[in-house]
Amino acid sequence: xxxxxxxxxxxxxxxxxxVGMAVAVSTTNNPLLLFLALAVVALVVANRRGSSPWARxxxxxxxxxxxIVVVRVVLHVLVGLKFGDIxxxxxxxxxxxxxxxxxxxxxxxxxEGLIGAAVLGLRLAVIIACIGAANAxxxxxxxxxxxxxxxxxxxxxxxxxxxxxxxxxxxVQRVRRARQLRGDxxxxxxxxxxVALPVLEDTLERSLLLAAAMDSxxxxxxxxxxxxxxxxxxAVTLTGLLASALGIYGxxxxxxxxxxxxxxxxxxxxxxxxxxxxxxxxxVRSSYRPDPWLGAEWLTLGCGVVxxxxxxxxxxxxxxSLAMPLTPLAFPPLPLAxxxxxxxxxxxxxxxxxxxxxxxxxxxxGAREEVGARG
Amino acid sequence: xxxxxxxxxxxxxxxxxxxxxxxxVDLTIDEGELALVVGRTGSGKSTLLGAICARVPHFxxxxxxxxxxxxxxxxxxxxxxxxxxxVGVVGQDPLAGFVTDTVEEELAYGMEQLGLPAAxxxxxxxxxxxxxxxxxLRDVPLRELSGGQQQRVAIGSVLTxxxxxxxxxxxxxxxxxxxxEEVLATITRLVHDLAVTVVVAEHRVERVxxxxxxxxxxxxxxxVRSGLPSDLxxxxxxxxxxxxxxxYAGWSPLPxxxxxxxxxxxxxxxxxxxxxxxxxxxPIGQSSHTPxxxxxxxxxxxPPPDDVVLAARDVVVRYPGDVLAVAGVDLDLHVGQVxxxxxxxxxxxxxxxxxxxxxxxxTSGTVRASRRFAGARAPATAAAAGSRARPSTGSGAxxxxxxxxxxxxxxxxxxxxxxxxxxxxxxxxxxxxxxADLLYLDTVGAECDQADRESGxxxxxxxxxxxxxAPGIPAEQHPRDLSEGQKLALVLAVQLTAxxxxxxxxxxxxxxxxxxxxALSTVLRExxxxxRSVVVSTHDVEFVAEVADRVVVMAGGEVVADGPTAxxxxxxxxxxxxxxKVTAPGPWLTVDDVRHALAGxxx
Numbered sequence: 006x007x008x009x010x011x012x013x014x015x016x017x018x019x020x021x022x023x024v025g026m027a028v029a030v031s032t033t034n035n036p037l038l039l040f041l042a043l044a045v046v047a048l049v050v051a052n053r054r055g056s057s058p059w060a061r062x063x064x065x066x067x068x069x070x071x072x073i074v075v076v077r078v079v080l081h082v083l084v085g086l087k088f089g090d091i092x093x094x095x096x097x098x099x100x101x102x103x104x105x106x107x108x109x110x111x112x113x114x115x116x117e118g119l120i121g122a123a124v125l126g127l128r129l130a131v132i133i134a135c136i137g138a139a140n141a142x143x144x145x146x147x148x149x150x151x152x153x154x155x156x157x158x159x160x161x162x163x164x165x166x167x168x169x170x171x172x173x174x175x176x177v178q179r180v181r182r183a184r185q186l187r188g189d190x191x192x193x194x195x196x197x198x199x200v201a202l203p204v205l206e207d208t209l210e211r212s213l214l215l216a217a218a219m220d221s222x223x224x225x226x227x228x229x230x231x232x233x234x235x236x237x238x239x240a241v242t243l244t245g246l247l248a249s250a251l252g253i254y255g256x257x258x259x260x261x262x263x264x265x266x267x268x269x270x271x272x273x274x275x276x277x278x279x280x281x282x283x284x285x286x287x288x289v290r291s292s293y294r295p296d297p298w299l300g301a302e303w304l305t306l307g308c309g310v311v312x313x314x315x316x317x318x319x320x321x322x323x324x325x326s327l328a329m330p331l332t333p334l335a336f337p338p339l340p341l342a343x344x345x346x347x348x349x350x351x352x353x354x355x356x357x358x359x360x361x362x363x364x365x366x367x368x369x370x371g372a373r374e375e376v377g378a379r380g
Numbered sequence: 381x382x383x384x385x386x387x388x389x390x391x392x393x394x395x396x397x398x399x400x401x402x403x404x405v406d407l408t409i410d411e412g413e414l415a416l417v418v419g420r421t422g423s424g425k426s427t428l429l430g431a432i433c434a435r436v437p438h439f440x441x442x443x444x445x446x447x448x449x450x451x452x453x454x455x456x457x458x459x460x461x462x463x464x465x466x467v468g469v470v471g472q473d474p475l476a477g478f479v480t481d482t483v484e485e486e487l488a489y490g491m492e493q494l495g496l497p498a499a500x501x502x503x504x505x506x507x508x509x510x511x512x513x514x515x516x517l518r519d520v521p522l523r524e525l526s527g528g529q530q531q532r533v534a535i536g537s538v539l540t541x542x543x544x545x546x547x548x549x550x551x552x553x554x555x556x557x558x559x560x561e562e563v564l565a566t567i568t569r570l571v572h573d574l575a576v577t578v579v580v581a582e583h584r585v586e587r588v589x590x591x592x593x594x595x596x597x598x599x600x601x602x603x604v605r606s607g608l609p610s611d612l613x614x615x616x617x618x619x620x621x622x623x624x625x626x627x628y629a630g631w632s633p634l635p636x637x638x639x640x641x642x643x644x645x646x647x648x649x650x651x652x653x654x655x656x657x658x659x660x661x662x663p664i665g666q667s668s669h670t671p672x673x674x675x676x677x678x679x680x681x682x683p684p685p686d687d688v689v690l691a692a693r694d695v696v697v698r699y700p701g702d703v704l705a706v707a708g709v710d711l712d713l714h715v716g717q718v719x720x721x722x723x724x725x726x727x728x729x730x731x732x733x734x735x736x737x738x739x740x741x742x743t744s745g746t747v748r749a750s751r752r753f754a755g756a757r758a759p760a761t762a763a764a765a766g767s768r769a770r771p772s773t774g775s776g777a778x779x780x781x782x783x784x785x786x787x788x789x790x791x792x793x794x795x796x797x798x799x800x801x802x803x804x805x806x807x808x809x810x811x812x813x814x815x816a817d818l819l820y821l822d823t824v825g826a827e828c829d830q831a832d833r834e835s836g837x838x839x840x841x842x843x844x845x846x847x848x849x850a851p852g853i854p855a856e857q858h859p860r861d862l863s864e865g866q867k868l869a870l871v872l873a874v875q876l877t878a879x880x881x882x883x884x885x886x887x888x889x890x891x892x893x894x895x896x897x898x899a900l901s902t903v904l905r906e907x908x909x910x911x912r913s914v915v916v917s918t919h920d921v922e923f924v925a926e927v928a929d930r931v932v933v934m935a936g937g938e939v940v941a942d943g944p945t946a947x948x949x950x951x952x953x954x955x956x957x958x959x960x961k962v963t964a965p966g967p968w969l970t971v972d973d974v975r976h977a978l979a980g981x982x983x
Contacts, residue, residue, distance in 0.1 A: 146481070165479065183817035185739040186810050187874065188802035188834050202820040206860060211476050217439050218477030222538065223464030223493035289495035293488030294502070 016143030018302035023139030025309025029316035033327040052354040066137025070130025077126030089117030155284030245276025315346020384577035390446035403602035412575040419598030468538025528559025586620030590637035694745035705731035707937035720928035728937040729917040738796030753881035809880035815871040825855030846873035865896030925957035925969035
C-alpha cells in the first residue's frame, strides 16, 4: 500500500505514539519543552485527524488542560506552600496546627512559587493533551475491532454500549417533551419516576431487539473447539492471571522473595497471552478490512518511542536542563537533544498517509429532522 | 421443488400464557416463494416468524411442540445464531437492529460472525451495495439515512451472508409510500433474481399482495391457513380495498392489484358515472369547501374567520445544526374538520405538529389558538359544524355555521406556547409518535385517575372516554401489556380528558391493524362531528381516504398542496387510494363511497 494513498493509520500506532509523547512530557517541567510538546501534538492532530465526532473533541482536552492550570494556580494561592523572594501580593494568613504542616492557608504569594505551580499544572495539561490527541486520531471503535479474537465478544459489547448512550439521552429528551403534553412540567428529582420508567422501558425494549438481531446474525456462534481444548485454554489463562497477580504483589512489596516479583509477573503475562492466543485459534470469525500494520505504523510508533527515549536519556544525563530554574528564578535552558527528540515526534504529521476524507454529502435532512422532532 | 420452510404440527405457547398462540400449524413454503403473512394484531404473526428463525422459543422462552425445519435443519437443535448462514431476519425498526455505525461495516457484520475470508467479504459488500442501489451511501453513518434507505441497508446486511430464506416483519410500516415502494421493489428483486425464499408479515396488505405467491393467514385463535392469494382473499378478515371492492362487485377471480381491478371495473365505472348529475365532477353531497385562508394574503393580522380555531402564520422551525424542518407554513384549522398532513419521511410533519401545539421549537412565526371553543365540554348536539357530508346530502359548506355568536376577537386569541403546559393542553392536544412515552404508571386505571387530576375534571372522565374509544380494557391491566391500538386509545383518552378543541395526532396508524384503524377513524370522525378540529399526520393513504376532509401535503418543510381530500389525493398517484385509482377519473375514494353512490341510485 503506497504511503501516498489516504488511509487511516492503525489506531494502536497512534496510541503508541501518544503514550511515547506523554512519557517524554512527564520527565520535564521546563515550560519551553512543554510548549514545544504541546505544539507538536496539536500539529499532528491538526494534520492527521479524520472527520469523525471524536476527532473534533481535541479542543475539549485543551480546555480541560487550561482548567487544570488555572486550578493549580488558584490552589497554590489559597493553600499552597509559598516560597521565593519576589513578592507579588499578600493575603491574610491563617495559622494552622503543626500537624497540617504541608498546608499554608493564605499568606504572601511569591512569583517563584506561582510560576512553579503553573508549570506543574502545564505538565499535567500537556499529558492530557497527548491522550486527547490519541483519542482524536484513533477511532476507538476500530481499536476495539483490533482486539485479539478471543476478546472479540467483549469488544462488541463495549461498542454496542457506547452507541446506546446517545440513544438513551435521546429518549430522555423525547419523554420529557412528551410529559409536557400531559401538562406535567415538574423538574428535578420529582420528575424522575415519570421520566425514568418510560425511558427504561424503551431502553430495555431496544436492547432486546438488538440482542435478537445480533443473535440472528450469528453473534456468539461458538467455534468448533473440542472440550479438552477449551479446558486447556481456561487453565492456561487462569494460571496466567494468578501468576500476574502474584507478580504485581511481589513487585510492589519489597519484603517478598525476589522470585515472586518480576519473574512471576513476566511468566503470568506470557501465560495470559498464550491463553488469549489459544482461545482465539478456534473462534470462527474474520475481520472486514482489518487495519494493516505497515511502514507508516512503524514510523508513527517509532517517532513516539524516539521522543520518549530522548527525554528520558536527557533526564538521566543532565536532569537540571529539563527543570524550570526557580531559585534563583532564571530563563529556562533549551537542551538540544530534547528539542530534537520532541521534533521527531512531529514527523507523523507529514510522513503518515492522510486520513480518508468522506465523500462530501449533505446531511440527510429527513433523518436529522426525525431525530430532532422526536428528541 | 424443495421445501425451504416446513412446519409440522407446530403449537406455540408463550411464557405467562395458558392459551397457545399458534395451534397445530402445518405449513410448507417452497424455495423461491414470496409468502405474505397476514393476520390481526396479536394473532401470532410475529410468533410464526420467530418460530421460523428459531427465536421462538430459544430467545423468547415459551413452549414449542412439533417440528420447524429450514432446508432440513430443525430449530430444535439449532439456535438462531446457528441458522445465521441460512436465514436473514429484518425487523420493523431497522435502526434498532444495527450493530455498527456505518453502512459498509453493517453490511460486513454478519459475514464477520460467520468467519468468511476477507476477500469474499469485500466482493460481497460491493455486490450488495450495487444490488440495493446504495453504493453512494457506503460511508454514511446509519443514523443519517432516511427510513427507506435504513430498511434497505438492513435487508442488505442480512443478504451479504447469502441466506436462502429472508424473513421480514412489517418492513414498510414506518415508511412513507415512496420508501415502502423502494423496499418492496428490493424484495421482489431478491425473489426473482436470486430465488431467495421471502416471508413478509405486513399489515398494509395492499402494498404487498400483488407480489405474493402465497398468503399465510393467521387467525386470532392461532390457526394458520395458506394458499393462493386469490383463494385466501375471498374470506380473509384482512383485505386491501381492491379486494373489498371486488367482493362488493362480485368479481371472480378477485382482483389483487389495481391493474386487475381496473380491468374488471369498466362496468362498475359506467354505473358509477351514471350517478353523477350532469356537469358534476363529484358525488352528490360531497362537501366542497375550500379551506379558508387560501385566498387571503399571507401574514395579515386581522382576526381569522369565525370557524378558525387555530391559525398559524409563517411557521418556521429550525433545529440546531442549521436543519430547516418547517419553512414558513400558513395553516388555519377549522372546527369540525379532520385534516390529514402527508408527505415523505422527514418533510417536517412532526415538527409542524409540535410547533402548533406549542411545546416544540418555533423559530419564528405565530401560532394563535382561539379560546372560544375551549372549556365547556361541548355536548354532542352543540356542534352543528362540519358533519362530514360525503354520504348524505344537504349540509355542505353552508352548514358549517358556528352557533356561538360573535367572531374571533383579539382577546380570544392566545399563543399556546406562552401558556402554562396545563392550560396549553386544554387548547391544543397532541398525541406524539411514540404514544407510550406519556404512560408511566402501572395500571390503566391509575393513568386515567392521573389524567383526571391533571385536567381538573370529575373523576371517571378519562375512564369513560377510554370506554368509548376502546371498550373493555380492564382498569388493572399494565399499560405495557396493551396492544398498540389499545395503547393509542389510552393516550388518546388521556389527551381527550382535557377536551382540547384542537387535537393533533402524529402518525397514529403506525402498527395498527385494519380493525384498530377503523376504530380510530370512527373516533376521529365523532370528534369532528362534535366540532373539534383534528389533525392527523400519516403515510396511510387508505386511512386518509376514510377519515380526512382536507389534506395538506408537505415537502421540504413547505406546504405543496392543501385542499379537500378528493381533490388532493386523486391528483397524485403516490397519494391516491386504491379505489380512486380503480374508479378514476371519478371522485370515489373508498369502497363505502362506491357503495353509497350506487345505493343512492337504487333507492
